[in-house]
Amino acid sequence: MDLVTIAQLxxxxxxxxxxxxxxxxxxxxxxxxxxxxxxxxxxxTAMGRPLVIVQEDYDDLPELDVAIRNVSExxxxxITFEFSAPLENSAGFVISDLPYFRDGLDFLPPHGELSCYxxxxxxxxxxxxxxxxxxxxxxxxxxKDLSGASYESRWRLNPFLYxxxxxxxxxxxxxxxxAVEKLQEK
Numbered sequence: 001m002d003l004v005t006i007a008q009l010x011x012x013x014x015x016x017x018x019x020x021x022x023x024x025x026x027x028x029x030x031x032x033x034x035x036x037x038x039x040x041x042x043x044x045t046a047m048g049r050p051l052v053i054v055q056e057d058y059d060d061l062p063e064l065d066v067a068i069r070n071v072s073e074x075x076x077x078x079i080t081f082e083f084s085a086p087l088e089n090s091a092g093f094v095i096s097d098l099p100y101f102r103d104g105l106d107f108l109p110p111h112g113e114l115s116c117y118x119x120x121x122x123x124x125x126x127x128x129x130x131x132x133x134x135x136x137x138x139x140x141x142x143x144k145d146l147s148g149a150s151y152e153s154r155w156r157l158n159p160f161l162y163x164x165x166x167x168x169x170x171x172x173x174x175x176x177x178x179a180v181e182k183l184q185e186k
Contacts, residue, residue, distance in 0.1 A: 048074035052108060054081065054139040054155045057115055062122055064159055066095060067115035070108040076143040080104040084138040087157065089119035090127035108143075118159075125163050134160055 051072040057065035066087065070076050081104065087096035095101065095118060108114070118124065128134070136158030144150050 048072055048110075048145075049149075050074040050076035050108070050110075050143060050145050050151065052076045052079055052141050052143050052151075052153070054141055054157065056118065056157050056159060058162055061162060061165060062120055064118045064121055064124060064162070065115045066118045066157065067113060068100075068105070068108070069113045070110060073110050074145050075110055076108045077106060077146065078104065079106075079108055079141065079143040082140040082142075085131070085133055087118075087137055087139075088127075090123035091119075121159060121162055124159050128159065136160065 049072060050070055051074075053069050053071055055067055055069070057067040059065075068079075081096070081101045083096045083101075086094050087101070088094045095116060098116065100114065105114070119127070136156045139155045139157060140152060141155065142150065142152045
């Protein structure tokens with residue numbers, strides 16, 4: 001075999017290899033784009049991925065609420081809750097036994113919220129300390145989007161974060177009404 005024939009064979013094999021690599025690359029690119037389109041179709045149908053959180057609502061400290069919120073654009077369904085310890089107040093009322101915590105929620109719309117009163121922080125802290133819950137209570141939330149994809153997230157309710165907080169009382173509409181009423185009395 002002469003040098004020209006060897007060069008022609010090497011060129012032919014190299015070209016064949018190049019065509020095979022391109023074909024495989026195009027195939028995988030096509031597969032990924034089809035998968036991406038399918039995911040986009042599912043997301044559009046489901047209105048986006050939901051994100052359901054459980055948190056302590058500290059807006060009215062020293063009073064503390066527990067809030068379930070869907071903080072996304074996607075609706076959530078088949079929502080269940082699992083607590084690391086019973087969520088109760090200092091009077092012994094078990095909040096985690098409320099039907100929507102115990103049995104779950106069928107549906108929570110985008111930006112939907114459900115909240116309930118937990119306790120006064122000054123009563124709750126000693127109560128939780130006595131139950132050795134200084135690390136808080138973990139809540140596992142499981143839910144699905146409208147297309148049936150499942151999600152799970154963990155949240156920690158820890159009122160000890162607000163212990164010894166120097167509270168600033170903000171003026172409310174009620175304060176304004178009382179001030180106007182006092183002016184009328186004069």
